[in-house]
Amino acid sequence: MLSSQDQLTELVRTLETQQHVFATDPLLITEKLQSEDGTPIQKLHRRASRIDSNGALAGVLGKIDGRIKGIMIVMSVVWCISGFLGLFALLQTSVVNFFYVLVCLLGFHTIMLLGWLAMTVINQGKQSSNWFASFVSPSYLIRGKDDVTKAAIDLYERQLQHSGMRWYLGRFSHQLWLATLTGMLLAIVFLLIVRQYSFSWESTLLSDQALITLTQILGWLPSLVGFDVPDSTAIAQSRMVTEAMPLSAARQWAWLLVGSLLMYGIVPRAIAWAFCALMFRRKKMRLDIKQPYYQKIISFWQRHVIDADDFKEAPAPVAPKATVSTGKKLVALLEYPVKQDNWWLGGLDADINDNSEIEDFGIVDDRDDMERLTSYLDKHPVQVLLGVHSNALPDRGTLRKLDRIAEHAADGLIIQLLGDGTLAKDSVQTIANQDTRYQQWQTALAARNIGLVDS
Known part of the structure; x- marks a missing residue:
């Protein structure tokens, strides 16, 4: 899956293309980041975090991620308990058939591990079917009809369909097997501590020598890491034992059982888990900054790099x-x-005459103000002088208000830019010396042919 920062960045992209209203205006954040240092990826991450200033987007993503990981933890615990209980039920007799127990422990596990290895080789470079995507679909884990929740669910579902998820699923399946084997190991160690067992073997076709050879081959790998292996005498004496056997021989068989579970079960499965984890990291989904959305932002940040000789x-x-x-x-x-x-007065003194009437409407902010203003303009043919504070940003919402006022003003709409409590006289300079915000208003008003009052 994407990293948490990449997920947040991609979620911001999805929502911004859907005209979502964020806690902080993306245009303002993008402008501020233009002068900051960092790679494009770092600045995109920073941009997404600042846009999500209230943490609402990160909260939804964290909730989905936490519930997916919670399901995986719960399943691992259940598998561990099932392995413990299964082996506990198997070892309820005092005389244990060693090879029968060993096959119950590792037979199906070994078949599944070899099957996974074969399918990995056969399907190399191909995408396997993704049952996990449907089993833990984010739509089952979180409910909500708001834009953020829907976009987050869609983002997670797209990640679950990525080709690298085959290694993520492989790692999870190995994790479940490791949990089961760990439960079995805990059960064996517990029972060997609190109970006295005798170990035997039976066979109709195999001779004593064949079983001796088989046991020595089986014990070769555990013996390399220090586990005891029954000698030929102990192996021959263990055939069809029906009562208590010498404690030294029983311990040898017990250590061989534990060593076999570790070396032929847990260790190979742990290696497979580590291999899937490594491959998932190599094939991990990464943010595609070649998309037009990201390229447009990066291009904006790079506009200050200009060749003064020929540009x-x-x-x-x-x-x-x-x-x-x-x-x-x-x-x-x-x-x-x-x-x-x-x-x-600073903008109209030079042009207004004594017979002109001026009515102060006050502040136009919310929807009720707009309805009251447009109703007034529909009934009174007046020219509207709108004062715009220097803190105002010419974003989509603000410009929609201007368009609506201009549509209803019979004698037209004109704009006066204001400073922090005073008239912005010092801000009206030549175009080369005007700040970025003032030029944004110039551009927006020029596009709408709305006049600007010299103040």
Whole structure:
């Protein structure tokens, strides 16, 4: 799967393409990151984290990830307990048929391990069927009809369909087998500590010498790491034992049983688990920054790199100069209040005459304000002078408000840019010296042919 940072970055991309409203405006964050150092991946991660300033997106992703891991932990615990109980039930007699118990312990496990190895070789480079994606589909783990939850579920389902998931599933299946074998090992050690066992073997076709040879071959690998192996005398004496055997011989058989479970069961399965973990890390899904969405952002961050010798910058758009009518006017502030009373005088004193009427509407912020303003404009043919604070960002929501006001204003709409409590006289300079925010407003107003008042 993607890393947690990549998941958050991809979730932000999905939601932004769906016009989602974030806790922090993406345009503002993208602008601030332009001057910061870091690789494109690092800056994209930083951008996603800052956009999700309230942690809502990361919370949904963490909830899904936590529940998937919780299912895997619960299944591992259940498998471990089943292995413990299964072997506990198998070793309820005082005389144990060694080879029968060994086949019950490792027979099916060995077949499954060899089958997995064969399928891995045959399906090399191919994607196996993904039953895990349907078994733990995120839609079963979290409920919600909001945009964030739906996008997060879709993101996880896309990850579960990735080709590298075959190694993730292989690692999980080996984890379950390791849990089962560990439960068996715990059961064997516990029972060997609290009970006295005798070990025997039986065979109709095999001779004593054949069983001696088989046992010595079986014990070769455990003996390399220090486990005792029954000698030929102990092996011959263990045929068809029906009563207590010498303690030394019983211990040899017991250590061989434990060593066989470790060396032929747990160790090979642990190696397979480690191999799948390594392959999953190599084939792990990574963020595709070649997508147009990411390339557009990275291109914006790199625009300041300019060859001054042969590059000619295109002139920046300039909003048309406002034409102040002689009729009645309505003045209003967009979203932000200002400390100065009669803030509009600095922009209208040169053009207004004594017979003009000015009505102060106040602040236009929420939907109710917009409804009240448009209702007034539909009944009164006036020119609207809208004061825009320097903190306001010309984002989609703000520009939609401007378009709506311009549509209802019979004598037109003009804009006056305001500073922090005072008129922004010092901000009206040549285009080369204007700051980024002022130029954004120039561009937005020029595109809509809305006049800008010199203040």
